[in-house]
Amino acid sequence: MLITVTEQAKRAQAVTPALQACAAGKRSQILSDLGRTLLARQADIMAINLAEVKEQASLGLADALLDRLTLNAARIASMVEGVQQIAAAADIIGETIESWQRPNGLLVRKVRVPLGVIGVIYEARPNVTVDAAALCLKSGNAVLLRGSRMAARTNAYLVSIIAETLTRHGLPSDLVQMVQDGSHQSVLEMAQARGLLDLIVPRGGAELIRTVIESATVxxxxxxxxxxxxxIDKSAPVEMALSLSLNGKCSRPGVCNAVETILLHQAWAEKHFLRLARELQVAGVALRLCPELQVRVPGSTLADTHDWSSEFLDLTVAIKQVASVDEAIAHIKRYGTRHSEAIVSLDDASVSRFFAGVDAACLYHNASTRFSDGYALGLGAEIGISTQKLHARGPTGILGLTTYKYLISGTGQTR
Structure with a gap:
């Protein structure tokens, strides 16, 4: 019989104090041990994962999702490196963020503490199982993981390795649990487990995120x-603009920091658009073009409103010509998702205007949006890239899984 989400959350809540009572060094030791164990079990992980990838490919799963589902040797090595980096990170639980003394003698300390129990709901990516567990354990939180059915066996095996590691160090395995109910109902139950879960992190497509946000009481x-x-501004160096376009779109098209729309200043487009279009097409990219550009590429596809708002997650890109940086900003304001936006320019005024006018978690000048990643920005492992403004924004790691409380010490003061 399946254990309900509510029961699993209660179990997680019950064992959280055991983790929070651990010395910082012990949490790091557990994670270091986990990294070594994952490497030792690499062949088993890959075999289980390959069977699921083949199964999903036979069912016609899109290439972008197959890519996210796959755990090869390089990705397992990266996953393990991430765990070891988390293990080596400074422990911030219990640190005094700031302190002060009141005129009446009260000593006030603002101290960092874990959130409690985190729920993570994600699609396809089994690496999230390990990343999320490691981040939560390091930050003193228990976690409920609700992965997708397409990676159920891979996720279950990874969680079993984590459970073995926790048990080996004398901690309860209920600190990291895979939600047993794979139905849509379990997503709603997690989103509404107020009083049991302290935070929900949805990682997946627009529909999943919208479902969680609209139904959540957590x-x-x-x-x-x-x-x-x-x-691409009118002053953009041609080779740089081409390189950033190809990297942003083609290096890994199925991820959330890939470029989906390229905006071209009309002065740059007049001289260089055809070369950009040709190089993208040679790389296998399908183009969705605004009317001004579509007439210049015979047989190309005219973009519609849906294209401007689409996260394609494949080798497709929409391209629009604009008259100014202000028109580019207006387009991004209308269609962007506040994730990552970039400008290629040698004009300081255009860059300043772009940075001031665009509201997004990560803004880039002459660099690829593909750097929107905790490791790439030197922030360490991430539980996700937050596009909201409270309580965390951008690549969110250990710090975003904590809160604080005030500890006030006196000598008998009354009010």
């Missing part, structure tokens, strides 16, 4: 859809 960390834009 606070949500919105890791939004990445409809990311690259604006």
């Amino acid at each position: 606070p949500v960390l919105e890791t939004g859809v990445g409809n990311c834009h690259l604006y």
